Amino acid sequence: MDFNFTEEQLMIQQAAKDFAERELLVDVIERDDNAVQSASHIKKLAELGFLGMMTDPKYDGGGMDTVSYVLAMEEISKVDASISVLMSVCNSLVNWGLENFANEFQKEKYLKPLARGEKIGAFLLSEPEAGSDATSQRTTAEDKGDYYLFNGTKNWITNAHLASTYLVIAQTYPDKKHKGINAFIVDKDTPGITLGPHENKMGMRASDTHSVMFNDVKVPKENRIGEDGFGFTFAMKTLDGGRIGIASQALGIASGAFERALKYSRERKAFGTEIFNHQSVAFKLSDMAVKIENARNLCLKAAWLKDQHLPYGTASAMAKQYCADIAMEVTTEAVQIHGGYGYVKEYHVERLMREAKLTQIYEGTSEVQKIIISRSLLK
Amino acid sequence: MKILVCINNVPDTTTKIKFVDNKAFDSAGVQWIINPWDELTLTRAIEMKETQPADIESVTVINVGRADAEASIRKALAIGADNGIRINSDTSDSYSVAFQLSEYIAKEKYDIIFCGIESSDYNGGSVGGMLAEFLAIPSVSSVSMFEIKDGKVVVKREIDGGNETLSVQTPFVLIGQKGIAIEPKIPSMRGIMTARTKQLTVVEGVACNQLIEFVDFDLPKAKAACRKIDAENVKELIDLLHNEAKVI
Amino acid sequence: MSVLVYTENWDGKFKKLSFELISYGKELSKKLNTELVALSIGNVAESELQKLALYGADRIINVNKSELSFFDAQLYNSVLAKVTESVGAKLILFAHNNTGKALSPRLSVSLKAGLATAVIAQPDLTNGFIIRKKVFTSKAFANIKINSDIKILSLLQNSFGLLEDPKNAVIESFDTDMDFSDQKCKLMDVNKVSGKLILTDADIVVSGGRGMKGPENWGPIEELASLLGAATACSRPVADEHWRPHEEHVGQTGKVLSPSLYIACGISGAIQHLGGISNSKYIVAINKDPEAPIFEAADYGIVGDLSKVLPDLITAVKEFKA
The missing domain is CATH 1.20.140.10 (Butyryl-CoA Dehydrogenase, subunit A, domain 3)
Structure with missing residues (x-):
């Protein structure tokens, strides 16, 4: 057993610490008070590669291990958890989900800009009636032959406003219960998607949290991740x-x-x-x-x-x-x-x-x- | 132009300083960093290479030190230096360090050699000037701005009570201080990844006569407690400064 | 054999630190039973040069060449090496300022002379030549033994003081006999702070930190400074927020000062800031937070609201001056 960190892991830890102390600490109290995030922080986070740090370099990520990710998350969270939750959603949910389960076409189109940090991702699972219980999804993605038609509401969505790429978990075959669930890549600017107001939270107030409403949203069939009915497994693994x-x-x-x-x-x-x-x-x-x-x-x-x-x-x-x-x-x-x-x-x-x-x-x-x-x- | 940046490996600036039997610095549990002034000048060299790649062919970092300094060299590579050199030696006095550097540099060709104005450990502040004299080339110290305009080097140096802008012919030694870069560059994940494949060469140091030796070290004696003066009676402060401290 | 002091002038007037350096050198030359030679490079009037004798210079060497009107470390060093040889100096003294930091290392190599920088006291001559200096950014002291025949020291300002010791010195003009045609550095622009006290030269410094709340509140700091004949300074966050110019930033990565009196207003006293002020003879701290670490470093402290304490202090100084 080896409890030592590698030189590289220590360097990543220090980089995250320097970023947090130099950039994030200054106005963190004001940002929390006013419930706003700073665009320049997110840009810097992206430039430093913290938004796609674990993604394979062949998809433009940083190729770092999960241990490094833990060290970086700890340092940034010491100062500003509203920023680290954005980082966590991008790395462990959106990018990891795409890297492991999306096809090459989807990775090329969606994962690369996310891993470079040029685009932000969001993970849409929670619903008003289904928080941590992923089996009872009420948002539907009806198979219309050429496309899927989305209707329903997702709640407590981190990065909802900032993100351009949504990973959405929805029910395609309600009678099949959790085996009828699918995961999709949805462009945020697809017609029919509307956001609720910024949630006025107790903590992580600056974090960009909204509900997201789908009203007859058409999503191309090529945007489904994995086999038909793979959504529940996708959600659990992610x-x-x-x-x-x-x-x-x-x-x-x-x-x-x-x-x-x-x-x-x-x-x-x-x-x-x-x-x-x-x-x-x-x-x-x-x-x-x-x-x-x-x-x-x-x-x-x-x-x-x-x-x-x-x-x-x-x-x-x-x-x-x-x-x-x-x-x-x-x-x-x-x-x-x-x-x-x-x-x-x-x-x-x-x-x-x-x-x-x-x-x-x-x-x-x-x-x-x-x-x-x-x-x-x-x- | 080819730039060489000399970096020293020093204890983190927040380290609690201790000595072993008052004879040598106690490095147990110490975290080592790139000397802050060296890191600033390194940052500027890399900024130049990134913004004016036509002017800067390469940025090399060099350290005179033991193997444990390699973490600092690799950080410099992660920040953006192209390659690194470590001259294997455990000398710590400025004269020997400058001599080791000059012996290596004499065999290579660099247009500008960057040094920080001082090291935060032994505070000698003399490697850059010594190196320039060993190499018999100009040196400009206290540099707070470095630019290349139309292929010409322009620097600003701080003088006591102002600053001067100079144009300097290469090769020369640039001794940088605060202002040369806003703050040290944080390595990116991509930078850390690409540093894996960059070359770090180790060369053996050469013998050098030491002109000085550290006899011993000691820590400052505990300071007398601060004398508090009532905010309602600031006159007392004036009185103390005049009669006790005799500074006004 | 002699002790050689490198003096500096500012528009033809010697800086106070040059007189301090002569005083320090005189003390040492007495111990070594040798003469003290002062070197001046630049255009300085004879009456001004004579002031060097007031503090104990036995000989004054004057190098006044138009080619040397601009400070080029390599050229100046060549001049220094020649003068050193000509007067047979075994000990050369510099101030530990921008010029001294630029020149002394070069001379060390030219003469193969051991160099100790930022020296704070007279050497101990009982067992060789041992010099004491601060290391680890003032967090420790080192005793350094210089073993070479010729030795060079750079002295931290305000660590010795002025001692008058009038001599009848002769001013000797020195011909460098050098070719200055190949100048590698060219001066393009000079920007001298005029009408304002030079921060690193100042005897008294009044400094403000984040506790001042904003750049609009600097009036009292400037007023207090002008009353005391002091320079103004600031902490790093203040410079970073552009409340004050970066030239005023004092600390480990900013300017390192050694004034007689440093007055810290609304500065919490981060270790990096203390690194820049710990050479001060006396530190006064004014802060509303009684637990601020600056009080650990301070000799005198006032816990209170700056918006009240500073105006009171200004009134008190005015009364004192009157």
Whole structure:
């Protein structure tokens, strides 16, 4: 077993850290307040290759491994989770899904510009009546011979407005249940697609989240991914990897809050000494450090399994559930260590705490992860 | 033009400095980086190559150091340098480093040799000037702007109380400082990937007489606590600055 | 044998650091029982040259050539090497500023002379020639032994001070006997800061950080600086946000200062900033956050709102000056 990172992995980690600290940190509080993302950040993220970092270079990606991706996600999430969720959707859901299951024509046309970061992708699975339960899709993609006709609504769609390429999961044969589901590539500017307003969220407020309505949207037949009825498998396999992205995001939110709390505890004085010297604070930090170490190991283990082409579905569910849950715990404690300062925006930890909450909810709630993990115990 | 950029491998600027028996820097657990001033000048060299490829044929990086400096060289390659050279040596005094560099450069041909104004470790600030004298070519130091206009090199250098714009004939040594580039370039994924196939050559160092030696090191003594003055009574500060510190 | 001091003038007037360098050199030449020679390159009036004798120069060598009106490190170094040889100097002193940094390394190679830069004190001569300097951007000190016959030092400004020691020095004009026809560097434009104190030369510096909230609030900083005869400076974020010009940026990647007094207003004191000011003799910090790390580096501190403290301070300085 080798716990050392390669020189290249460390270089990627440092690049992500430099980008986050130099570019993202400056106005992150204002962006969260105003719920806006900066176009220049996304452009820079694309130029640095973070939007297609794992895609094969033959499709214009960066060709980096999943371990590097975890390291980069952690660093960027320490500062701005609204940006890292965009990065996670592009890398682990859209690009990975296309690279593994789309045909060469589709890859040439859609994956390449996405991997270069020239275009942004979105993954449309959640529905008003079907959050993490992918089997009960109500959005329909009716087979009309020459094309598919889409009707329905997708909810909580990250990058909905920014993206030009949508991957949409929809029901073609309702009577076949989940075996009748298909996955499609849909151009966002296809007539009949409308967006709801930007969601006014508790955390990751800058992240571009909307509902997307399909009203008689015609999609060419060539845009279906894989065999007829492959959609459910496509969604499940893609989400397996997506969980590594969100797990490392939660890890970054936790370690970002921890670093701030540790620094604060060594500067802030109470009762004549730095508060770190009070055991109640030092032990809190000790507990936080252990949780973060565990979380990081789970993320890296799942990433390593994926890189070795070994099964990683359970490992990624464990990472996602644990990282999200400890992110909530660690950020809450970070606010506590900061006391009153933690409750105001200037010190960042209250924002990280709001962001942590979302990681327990999206891309499969912690409860759904426990379903996946517990089922795997019976195999 | 062919550009050579000299880079030093130094402890991260946030490193807590410690010494082993006060005789040598304690490098345990230290993260190493490209010296910040070298990284800025390197960034400018690469920007030039990217924006004016007709003027810049290649950018090579060179380091005098041990094998553990190769991570920094590879980062320079990831940022965009074309190839890298490491002169295998563990000397740390400026004179020996400049001598090693000059011995190598004398055999090659570079039009401009870039150095940072100072290293953040031993703060000698003298490799660039020494190198130029060894090579008997001009040097321009404290350079805060570098451009090539109509094939001619134009630099701006900081003087104490202003700046001067010069045109310089190649070959020469450019000693860069703050301003030459806005901030160091972050390597892209593509850059990191292409660095895998770029050449990193190792050459053996040559012997050099050391004119100076580091006898020992020590850390600053703990500073007396800051004397706080009541915001309502700023007159007291003036009084202290005049009577105690005697600086006004 | 002698001690040679390289002096610098600014439009024909010597900089204060040149007198400091003469004072430092004089102290050393007494210990070494040798004479102190001052070298001036440029167009300086005889009355001004004589000022060098006030601080202890035994001989003053004047090189006044129109070809040397512009600073070319390679040419200047050739002149220096000749002068060194002619006066038999075993120790050459520079200021650790832009000119000293450009020249001293070249001379070190020309003379095979060991060089110690950014020196902060007189050498220890009890066991060889050991010089003390700051390393790791002021986070540590090193003692360096120079083993060569000829030695070169560059002195950090304001680390020694001025000591008068009047001498009757003769001004000697020195003929370089050199061919200046092949100049490789050509001056195209000069941009001198006029009417303003040079930051790296200033004895007192008033500096502002992000805590100043915006460029529109710099009035009191400038007023305080002008009252104290100080230069103005700023922290990196302030320069990055273009609130102030980049020339004012002080810190590890900006200007490194060694004034007698540095007044930091609304500067939190990031380690990179401290790297640029830790050579200051005295640091005053004014900040609303009592936990700001700048107070760890400061000698005197005021915790308070700058919009109130600065005007009060200006009033107090006015009263003091009156």
